[in-house]
Amino acid sequence: MPYPEIRPRRLRRTAAMRRLVSETRLDPAELVVPMFVKEGLTEPRAIASLPGVLQHSRDSLRKAAVGAVQAGVGGIMLFGVPASRDACGSGGVDPGGILNVAIRDVVAEVGDATVVMSDLCLDEFTSHGHCGLLTPTGEVDNDATLAAYAEMAVAQAAAGVGVVGPSGMMDGQVAVVRQALDVAGHTDVAVLAYAVKYASAFFGPFRDAVESALEGDRRAYQQDPANLRESLREVTLDVAEGADMVMVKPALPYLDVVAAVHAAVDVPVAAYQVSGEYAMVEAAAANGWVDRERVIMETLTSIRRAGAQIILTYWAVEAAQLLRQRY
Numbered sequence: 001m002p003y004p005e006i007r008p009r010r011l012r013r014t015a016a017m018r019r020l021v022s023e024t025r026l027d028p029a030e031l032v033v034p035m036f037v038k039e040g041l042t043e044p045r046a047i048a049s050l051p052g053v054l055q056h057s058r059d060s061l062r063k064a065a066v067g068a069v070q071a072g073v074g075g076i077m078l079f080g081v082p083a084s085r086d087a088c089g090s091g092g093v094d095p096g097g098i099l100n101v102a103i104r105d106v107v108a109e110v111g112d113a114t115v116v117m118s119d120l121c122l123d124e125f126t127s128h129g130h131c132g133l134l135t136p137t138g139e140v141d142n143d144a145t146l147a148a149y150a151e152m153a154v155a156q157a158a159a160g161v162g163v164v165g166p167s168g169m170m171d172g173q174v175a176v177v178r179q180a181l182d183v184a185g186h187t188d189v190a191v192l193a194y195a196v197k198y199a200s201a202f203f204g205p206f207r208d209a210v211e212s213a214l215e216g217d218r219r220a221y222q223q224d225p226a227n228l229r230e231s232l233r234e235v236t237l238d239v240a241e242g243a244d245m246v247m248v249k250p251a252l253p254y255l256d257v258v259a260a261v262h263a264a265v266d267v268p269v270a271a272y273q274v275s276g277e278y279a280m281v282e283a284a285a286a287n288g289w290v291d292r293e294r295v296i297m298e299t300l301t302s303i304r305r306a307g308a309q310i311i312l313t314y315w316a317v318e319a320a321q322l323l324r325q326r327y
């Protein structure tokens with residue numbers, strides 16, 4: 001070796017040294033667990049393509065929410081699966097709809113012990129499975145959908161949610177939701193904008209989880225995976241429209257986007273480690289092909305390192321427990 005001998009390995013030799021110089025630390029408080037609740041269930045039900053994730057009954061959801069709080073997670077993101085659907089997704093707006101009822105249940109159970117969030121989108125509630133209302137020719141009608149989102153936001157806020165997550169990728173959705181919340185007196189409800197959402201095949205298992213009726217795809221409103229600059233345009237617009245936090249989704253295949261968004265805005269950046277990311281690791285681990293826990297922590301660390309301050313992950317509760325025990 002030439003002199004002076006520069007030996008980066010000195011800082012890797014012991015666990016104590018590695019811990020000292022670690023640049024990225026995960027904390028349970030940064031993890032948000034998505035949870036599904038299905039109308040009419042009396043027992044929780046497994047989701048084949050998401051092993052370990054459940055469609056909850058109202059009762060099991062309350063218990064799972066308490067468990068998540070005990071594990072120390074930063075938030076819970078709720079998704080509802082209705083028993084029946086219609087063309088305009090009226091179950092999402094109805095105060096008695098499953099998602100709004102579940103928000104009430106969870107808030108009654110956990111209060112402010114964690115942040116209760118809800119997906120604000122019509123795809124779980126529409127008979128065609130699209131994120132918005134359709135025109136007579138079958139296109140997603142941006143502006144008609146905005147009116148439905150406004151109503152849905154107010155219903156979720158009235159149910160007590162702390163954060164709404166508009167995820168439908170309609171232009172102008174953040175502004176419309178913010179205004180509707182404010183006019184209805186819900187000025188304290190925050191908006192986590194799914195600002196950057198790619199038309200991704202990694203959402204596949206989620207569509208099983210919510211029993212989505214979608215045929216076709218969402219490429220006319222979700223983003224092209226080929227584009228990065230477009231994401232900066234989307235986040236800039238959402239922040240200008242009043243987003244309190246912005247999200248990038250999926251996470252692991254888009255770490256360059258997470259990093260660019262983190263550099264571009266001054267609001268907290270979240271990333272959603274989506275269903276397909278989870279399912280791939282679970283499938284490989286079930287075959288003994290990867291070390292499951294190490295891969296989980298490595299993916300979360302990488303998403304955090306890229307610049308996501310908040311991570312939505314189906315492993316949130318388990319990862320929070322692992323972080324407390326071992327890492």
Ligand code: PBG
Pocket residue numbers: 119121122123124167168202203204205206207218273274275276
């Ligand atoms: C839309 C929504 C989707 C996901 C979260 N919110 C589905 C979609 O856009 O098709 C996907 C999450 C995941 O795959 O884990 N309501």
